[in-house]
Amino acid sequence: MKRIYLHTLTIRLWHWINASIVIALTITGIQLRAPGTEAIPRSIGVWFPDYTTAVLIHKYAGFALAASFMFWLAYIIVSGSFIRHYLFRISDIALMGKQARYYVIGVFNGEKNPFTATPTGKFNPLQKLTYGIVMPVVLLALIITGILFSDIFYFRDSIERFGGVRMLDAVHVIAAYLCLLNFMVHLYMTTMGHHLLDHIKSMIVGYEEESEEEGRTA
Amino acid sequence: MHFAVLIVLFLASPLWAYPTHEQCTDCHGSFKKTASHQGVSCNDCHTEITGFPHTHKHSQPTCQKCHSKASESFSKSVHQNKKMACIDCHNVHSKEKTATCTSCHAKASHEKLPSRAKHLASLNCISCHGMPEKSGITVTVKLPGASILGKKDVDHDGNGFVDKTEWHALEYQLEHKFQGASADRQYWSYGNVHSIMPKPADCSECHDKRTRFATATAKINGESGYSIQIDPGIFIPEFPSIRDFAKTVHGKNGVKCIDCHTSQDKISDSVCSQCHQNVYNTYKSSIHGRNNSAACTDCHNPHLIKPYKEYNAQERVAVCSSCHKDYMARHKWLPNTALHFKYLECTTCHSPGSEKSMVFFFEKKDGEKKAPLTYKDFKTAFGHDITVRSVIDKYSEDILKGNDIGNLLKDLNRKMNISVSIDAEIVVTRVHHDYSVTRLKERNCVVCHSPQACFYNSMYLNLPGKEEHIYTPVKGTLLSTYPLALALDIYVLGEEKITRADLDKLIHKAPQDWTSYIRNLGFKLIDLAGITMLILAFLGCMVHAVLRILVIKR
Numbered sequence: 001m002k003r004i005y006l007h008t009l010t011i012r013l014w015h016w017i018n019a020s021i022v023i024a025l026t027i028t029g030i031q032l033r034a035p036g037t038e039a040i041p042r043s044i045g046v047w048f049p050d051y052t053t054a055v056l057i058h059k060y061a062g063f064a065l066a067a068s069f070m071f072w073l074a075y076i077i078v079s080g081s082f083i084r085h086y087l088f089r090i091s092d093i094a095l096m097g098k099q100a101r102y103y104v105i106g107v108f109n110g111e112k113n114p115f116t117a118t119p120t121g122k123f124n125p126l127q128k129l130t131y132g133i134v135m136p137v138v139l140l141a142l143i144i145t146g147i148l149f150s151d152i153f154y155f156r157d158s159i160e161r162f163g164g165v166r167m168l169d170a171v172h173v174i175a176a177y178l179c180l181l182n183f184m185v186h187l188y189m190t191t192m193g194h195h196l197l198d199h200i201k202s203m204i205v206g207y208e209e210e211s212e213e214e215g216r217t218a
Numbered sequence: 219m220h221f222a223v224l225i226v227l228f229l230a231s232p233l234w235a236y237p238t239h240e241q242c243t244d245c246h247g248s249f250k251k252t253a254s255h256q257g258v259s260c261n262d263c264h265t266e267i268t269g270f271p272h273t274h275k276h277s278q279p280t281c282q283k284c285h286s287k288a289s290e291s292f293s294k295s296v297h298q299n300k301k302m303a304c305i306d307c308h309n310v311h312s313k314e315k316t317a318t319c320t321s322c323h324a325k326a327s328h329e330k331l332p333s334r335a336k337h338l339a340s341l342n343c344i345s346c347h348g349m350p351e352k353s354g355i356t357v358t359v360k361l362p363g364a365s366i367l368g369k370k371d372v373d374h375d376g377n378g379f380v381d382k383t384e385w386h387a388l389e390y391q392l393e394h395k396f397q398g399a400s401a402d403r404q405y406w407s408y409g410n411v412h413s414i415m416p417k418p419a420d421c422s423e424c425h426d427k428r429t430r431f432a433t434a435t436a437k438i439n440g441e442s443g444y445s446i447q448i449d450p451g452i453f454i455p456e457f458p459s460i461r462d463f464a465k466t467v468h469g470k471n472g473v474k475c476i477d478c479h480t481s482q483d484k485i486s487d488s489v490c491s492q493c494h495q496n497v498y499n500t501y502k503s504s505i506h507g508r509n510n511s512a513a514c515t516d517c518h519n520p521h522l523i524k525p526y527k528e529y530n531a532q533e534r535v536a537v538c539s540s541c542h543k544d545y546m547a548r549h550k551w552l553p554n555t556a557l558h559f560k561y562l563e564c565t566t567c568h569s570p571g572s573e574k575s576m577v578f579f580f581e582k583k584d585g586e587k588k589a590p591l592t593y594k595d596f597k598t599a600f601g602h603d604i605t606v607r608s609v610i611d612k613y614s615e616d617i618l619k620g621n622d623i624g625n626l627l628k629d630l631n632r633k634m635n636i637s638v639s640i641d642a643e644i645v646v647t648r649v650h651h652d653y654s655v656t657r658l659k660e661r662n663c664v665v666c667h668s669p670q671a672c673f674y675n676s677m678y679l680n681l682p683g684k685e686e687h688i689y690t691p692v693k694g695t696l697l698s699t700y701p702l703a704l705a706l707d708i709y710v711l712g713e714e715k716i717t718r719a720d721l722d723k724l725i726h727k728a729p730q731d732w733t734s735y736i737r738n739l740g741f742k743l744i745d746l747a748g749i750t751m752l753i754l755a756f757l758g759c760m761v762h763a764v765l766r767i768l769v770i771k772r
Contacts, residue, residue: 033745035663035664035667035668036664051663051664052551052552052553052663055553055663056553059553103762107766107769108765108766108769109769110769151554152554152557157586166741169741170741170744173744173745173748174744174748176748177744177747177748177751177752180748180752181751181752181755184752184755184756184759185755185759188759188762188763191763
């Protein structure tokens with residue numbers, strides 16, 4: 001077993017703040033899209049905001065997400081993290097199949113994870129691809145459409161060029177579903193560490209305990 | 219010889235046979251000749267009497283022979299229509315005065331005449347009932363003692379005409395500078411008394427068209443002073459509302475000025491309630507009525523051409539906000555307050571008894587400006603000889619469906635050669651005058667932002683007709699399906715959330731007709747696909763997890 005320092009304090013703090021924002025947005029987002037669903041948690045005594053409050057929470061949490069996204073982008077570029085961890089290299093293409101095969105078959109046969117996270121590269125090719133699509137495309141689309149939604153009057157011209165409120169809503173919701181999908185898979189993948197909660201622990205303390213054989217996925 | 223022939227002819231003529239005036243008055247002694255008929259003998263008028271004594275009763279003579287002009291005027295008069303004869307007013311055989319209007323119409327009440335006392339004291343009968351040949355207003359300004367007013371003191375700009383400002387300045391001087399000064403007005407008119415009109419002149423003749431009293435003259439410093447022209451509008455105020463009154467809803471329904479205006483006082487609710495009894499009863503028992511906070515005319519101007527149903531949401535909000543000025547501040551709790559008030563009127567929420575509808579309308583885009591399509595635009599596109607109604611009928615028989623509107627819009631775009639789009643607002647189409655619902659506890663966005671919102675059951679397309687707007691019922695989910703690209707602007711957030719009914723259709727209807735199901739679903743497809751994707755992903759993760767656990771255990 002060895003302890004590898006994977007996550008800096010800044011990125012750990014950012015991660016959990018971002019996670020809180022995403023959770024707030026997901027909960028209020030579901031409430032806005034499917035009004036009435038809040039009755040389910042309320043029936044077991046859990047507090048839930050009313051619709052108006054939910055709209056406001058969603059709006060300001062959305063602004064917070066935009067700020068958080070900007071911070072993350074600046075940080076990974078300035079710290080060099082982008083080049084180390086996120087940049088998709090040609091060599092990654094060949095490894096993608098291997099990684100996929102591991103998740104679908106290998107993991108059940110007790111095979112070794114073809115990828116090992118190191119401080120110089122903590123994402124496997126599939127993660128790089130996912131983050132490469134989710135962050136700059138899906139999340140950005142979600143944030144931009146969200147900002148346009150925050151004041152339909154003010155952004156009226158831009159919305160019109162975009163194709164109208166209807167189109168804006170469609171893009172926002174499609175992006176939200178994709179983010180939700182990513183969120184779900186992300187949560188599941190946190191359980192794929194050496195021990196069940198290893199990945200989550202590493203995001204708190206920064207270090208990940210890793211066996212010599214196994215890699216890292218989350 | 220010639221002279222003898224003339225004597226024979228004279229003796230043989232009927233003139234020789236007419237009775238003399240004295241012969242007539244021997245029997246008809248009570249008939250004295252009037253002053254005006256001096257020099258006229260009986261047989262000048264009674265031409266049928268050719269012998270003395272006459273054996274048969276003669277018919278009434280006509281006055282036309284001498285009084286042709288008066289007779290012609292009289293032939294068009296209301297009195298002629300009532301079968302009256304000259305003699306009914308003019309006693310031709312006596313020196314008695316001719317009858318005046320009040321001889322017959324002493325009890326004319328004029329009860330419907332607005333400001334009755336004022337009008338009756340100032341005007342003679344001809345002013346309204348006749349066709350005055352000359353009329354005007356004379357204002358005699360008298361100053362006390364030896365005081366005089368120079369022309370410069372009256373006509374400040376020296377243009378020979380006293381306008382409103384100059385007159386008010388003069389009035390101020392008379393009141394404050396010259397104690398005991400007076401300015402007496404006289405409304406005079408002369409006309410042919412024989413041409414009394416069947417119906418009196420209406421208010422507009424003086425208060426708008428000025429066919430009477432079109433000039434006013436001020437005599438300054440009394441009779442011996444000088445005269446100057448003065449704006450008649452000072453003494454007979456202009457009512458611009460009369461001009462277009464015929465185009466208003468009241469005007470079109472035959473309501474006349476005097477039906478409502480019985481005095482110069484503000485119209486009271488009791489006047490409106492004469493016709494609008496039910497509405498008034500509802501209103502009276504509502505919070506506005508109970509507190510006497512607003513009279514009918516505070517919100518409704520009966521002189522406006524535009525009927526209330528043609529007001530857009532913002533114009534309707536303006537009516538309420540003339541009193542409720544702080545409406546924006548009070549609705550801060552409402553997300554996107556300004557946006558809501560652009561598309562909703564106050565009564566959408568505050569009058570639960572009213573019917574709310576989604577009203578679509580076409581608007582043209584000229585650069586950055588958007589304006590609703592007018593009747594003129596419509597005529598330009600479809601031709602001058604056809605009506606808006608007939609155009610709509612070409613697309614659909616009575617209820618417009620999504621693709622009918624789509625086709626109409628496409629044609630408009632093509633024919634007008636400018637960008638036409640469709641927009642909508644949610645307004646009240648059947649008004650209930652009880653606006654007592656305030657401080658809505660509910661504040662529930664889903665009342666509108668859901669597919670169950672009441673206005674989806676009452677949708678109209680509003681098109682500009684020549685006289686009035688034409689509301690055509692619209693059916694179907696225009697918004698979520700065809701014409702998608704045309705209706706991108708009209709969108710109430712939440713209208714496309716998938717509902718239980720959609721899911722029921724997925725199970726029961728979709729297997730038979732997939733394409734129609736998907737088409738009708740429109741944007742709702744996003745939710746269906748999204749939720750399916752998430753469920754599959756969740757199940758995938760679960761299966762993966764279970765398999766992993768099984769592997770570990772083994």
